[in-house]
Amino acid sequence: MDRDTYRSLIGRFATGVTVVTTNVGGRLHGMTANAVCSLSLDPLQLLVCVDRGSNCYIQMQGAEVFGVSILSADQEEISNVFARSTEPTEGSLPGVEHRLGRLGAPLIENALAHLECRITERISGGDHIIVIGDVVAGEVVRDGEPLLFYGGRYARLAG
Numbered sequence: 628m629d630r631d632t633y634r635s636l637i638g639r640f641a642t643g644v645t646v647v648t649t650n651v652g653g654r655l656h657g658m659t660a661n662a663v664c665s666l667s668l669d670p671l672q673l674l675v676c677v678d679r680g681s682n683c684y685i686q687m688q689g690a691e692v693f694g695v696s697i698l699s700a701d702q703e704e705i706s707n708v709f710a711r712s713t714e715p716t717e718g719s720l721p722g723v724e725h726r727l728g729r730l731g732a733p734l735i736e737n738a739l740a741h742l743e744c745r746i747t748e749r750i751s752g753g754d755h756i757i758v759i760g761d762v763v764a765g766e767v768v769r770d771g772e773p774l775l776f777y778g779g780r781y782a783r784l785a786g
């Protein structure tokens with residue numbers, strides 16, 4: 628199968644949209660990610676797939692923890708900000724309101740929910756790596772509609 632066919636097929640799998648964040652020695656970084664999946668309940672674990680060509684990949688090599696902020700339907704612009712490749716920045720995520728979580732990873736303000744994970748494994752997966760983390764903290768920030776990604780574009784819940 629060719630790449631475009633695969634993309635159009637897997638694009639029919641609707642997902643939420645998150646920002647995966649890291650803090651490596653005070654250098655903060657965020658990346659928009661929908662390849663995020665709950666992995667295990669015992670222990671509590673989730674995984675994120677990270678492109679080897681991304682700055683996030685480089686950050687993940689040195690990171691001990693990462694954050695996941697689940698975006699709301701009105702945070703499309705924030706998703707676009709973190710879908711652009713940007714170098715990590717000393718002490719901040721420029722232009723986006725955030726705070727540091729219990730483990731030190733940045734968390735996006737006004738997201739629907741935050742999770743904080745301690746990295747337990749990095750597994751090779753083709754041109755990505757699978758980063759597995761123990762979920763050690765998190766909170767529902769507010770009620771609201773999620774931002775969705777479907778068919779290669781943003782979408783919202785119907786009704």
Ligand SMILES: Cc1cc2nc3c(=O)[nH]c(=O)nc-3n(C[C@H](O)[C@H](O)[C@H](O)COP(=O)(O)O)c2cc1C
Pocket residue numbers: 644657658659660661662663676677678680681682683684706709710711712713714776
């Ligand atoms: C909706 C959406 C979902 C994405 N999901 C992922 C993902 O799960 N993993 C990934 O590596 N890149 C994903 N990307 C692409 C990255 O956000 C993009 O390559 C980004 O520029 C990487 O930034 P960085 O190089 O600063 O880390 C996604 C982009 C969008 C718009």
